[in-house]
Amino acid sequence: MNGEPDLCIGGAWRHASDGGTRSSINPADGSVAGVVDEATVEDARAAVAAARTAFDDGTWPSTPVIERAALLDRVADLLQRDKESLSLLETADTGKTLAESRIDIDDVTSVFRYYAKLVGVQSDRLVDVGDASVVSRVVREPIGVCVLIAPWNYPLLQMSWKIAPALAAGCTMVAKPSEVTPLSTIAFVHLLEEAGVPPGVVNLVQGSGAVLGDALTGDPAVDFVSFTGGLATGRTISRVAAEHVTKVAVELGGKNPHIVFADAADSAESFDMAVDHVLTGVFLHSGQVCSAGTRLIVEESIADDFVAALAERAAKIRVGNGMDPASETGPLVSEQHRDKVEAYVALGISEGAKLVVGGERPSDPALADGSYYLPTIFDRCDRTMRIVTEETFGPILTVERFTDEAEAIRLGNDTDYGLAAGVRTSDAARGERVVRALRHGTVWLNDFGYYTAAAEWGGFGKSGNGRELGPAGLAEYQEMKHIWHNTAPMPAGWFKG
Numbered sequence: 001m002n003g004e005p006d007l008c009i010g011g012a013w014r015h016a017s018d019g020g021t022r023s024s025i026n027p028a029d030g031s032v033a034g035v036v037d038e039a040t041v042e043d044a045r046a047a048v049a050a051a052r053t054a055f056d057d058g059t060w061p062s063t064p065v066i067e068r069a070a071l072l073d074r075v076a077d078l079l080q081r082d083k084e085s086l087s088l089l090e091t092a093d094t095g096k097t098l099a100e101s102r103i104d105i106d107d108v109t110s111v112f113r114y115y116a117k118l119v120g121v122q123s124d125r126l127v128d129v130g131d132a133s134v135v136s137r138v139v140r141e142p143i144g145v146c147v148l149i150a151p152w153n154y155p156l157l158q159m160s161w162k163i164a165p166a167l168a169a170g171c172t173m174v175a176k177p178s179e180v181t182p183l184s185t186i187a188f189v190h191l192l193e194e195a196g197v198p199p200g201v202v203n204l205v206q207g208s209g210a211v212l213g214d215a216l217t218g219d220p221a222v223d224f225v226s227f228t229g230g231l232a233t234g235r236t237i238s239r240v241a242a243e244h245v246t247k248v249a250v251e252l253g254g255k256n257p258h259i260v261f262a263d264a265a266d267s268a269e270s271f272d273m274a275v276d277h278v279l280t281g282v283f284l285h286s287g288q289v290c291s292a293g294t295r296l297i298v299e300e301s302i303a304d305d306f307v308a309a310l311a312e313r314a315a316k317i318r319v320g321n322g323m324d325p326a327s328e329t330g331p332l333v334s335e336q337h338r339d340k341v342e343a344y345v346a347l348g349i350s351e352g353a354k355l356v357v358g359g360e361r362p363s364d365p366a367l368a369d370g371s372y373y374l375p376t377i378f379d380r381c382d383r384t385m386r387i388v389t390e391e392t393f394g395p396i397l398t399v400e401r402f403t404d405e406a407e408a409i410r411l412g413n414d415t416d417y418g419l420a421a422g423v424r425t426s427d428a429a430r431g432e433r434v435v436r437a438l439r440h441g442t443v444w445l446n447d448f449g450y451y452t453a454a455a456e457w458g459g460f461g462k463s464g465n466g467r468e469l470g471p472a473g474l475a476e477y478q479e480m481k482h483i484w485h486n487t488a489p490m491p492a493g494w495f496k497g
Ligand code: NAD
Pocket: 149, 150, 151, 152, 153, 154, 158, 176, 177, 178, 179, 207, 208, 209, 210, 212, 213, 214, 217, 228, 229, 230, 231, 233, 234, 236, 237, 251, 252, 253, 254, 289, 290, 291, 391, 393, 419, 458, 459, 463, 464
């Protein structure tokens, strides 16, 4: 970064083979947050080859589990040591508030701690085949060379959901952060080296996915591609990887419903809490969250009051530079992304949705150089509108109304995606009925947005396939091998001649 080599290939830090660089822009003020090396296709191929060599000839895949787990714990310690510097990089690159970045680094730390523990207690499974002379067991082996591709909204967090289980499983890998937000991942790969990750186990390239993508995901030397990002990219990667029947896990977008029954807001206190959770669920990180609750589905009897209260609080959200402790949310990640969000707002208006609040940039001249956008709410929305069906990935909430439980469930499932959903009700039996009926990977009942490293994360429908976190998030990086060992073999006796 800023003159130091940023590509890590086979344990050596290098500049791009053609000397190319890219400036990473701080969306808070348009300044340059860092200048980083931009890998070429040749560099990407070299990174895959280095990972292949480290897997086939290196020691990491056969390093005892207890040592792999100890290394993951060391990484967690170093993350805490470097928490502040990593948080500052994350805020400079993404624009998110420093408070959010610090939470991200704590979450990254817990992912490493979790997989250190989990891999340490995994054991082979003995299978009783009814013959005392046969030892039959199922063992886990590392899947091999992994390509790990991450998005820009949670750069290090999303990458850690991949690197931690991949290391725990004994894999080697090529990591490619988003070209929009590479800074924290570069610093992190240095930290991995310090923790003792052997050369070639974690290789790093950064640059445009459109340029490097096929070289990474279509290389026959790759055994597994784990991707987090948008639906269109997920489709492309799945197609390219299919050429060599390479396993793919894709974590894609969401258009997540937050269903509010009237009984969840029937006292002043519960009403305020419901408003608070809906507000936080959609406007945190200016809506740039895959699981943001962007579709409010509210019972008709309270809808007018609820939307009015939401609008009042949305207008008070302090949008500003993430480095300013007074800011409650930062800018959008780039000018281009704000253009996309603004286009969705214009579309919503043209589709006939009722703009209740926001729908514009902040007027504060101090924010003029950043890509800020105000929290925006559209009422009177329905499924014919693209702002209701497509992921806007910005601070936009759409409001639909329902009159009974069946309609609430129908609306909640009326999406091509299926990443996350929220339900608010004071009726426990109804709550259980509705959460079981919703076809989404995570469902929060009377809460919104929380997750833990120990529980699986992933989507139904077009939100993707495969799972991250939890035991399934480690299993993605492991092959199961059945070993049948006959200690006293006999002739099969089938063919008599
Ligand atoms: P994106 O799809 O544009 O880019 C994601 C990554 O893919 C980047 O590193 C990019 O360089 C790379 N890429 C682009 N084209 C590629 C190609 N042809 N081959 C290989 N790699 C390629 O997504 P984004 O804009 O960075 O991120 C936002 C999206 O990520 C949203 O849709 C959001 O919902 C999704 N997301 C999902 C989750 C989840 O857990 N499901 C989490 C975070 C973000």
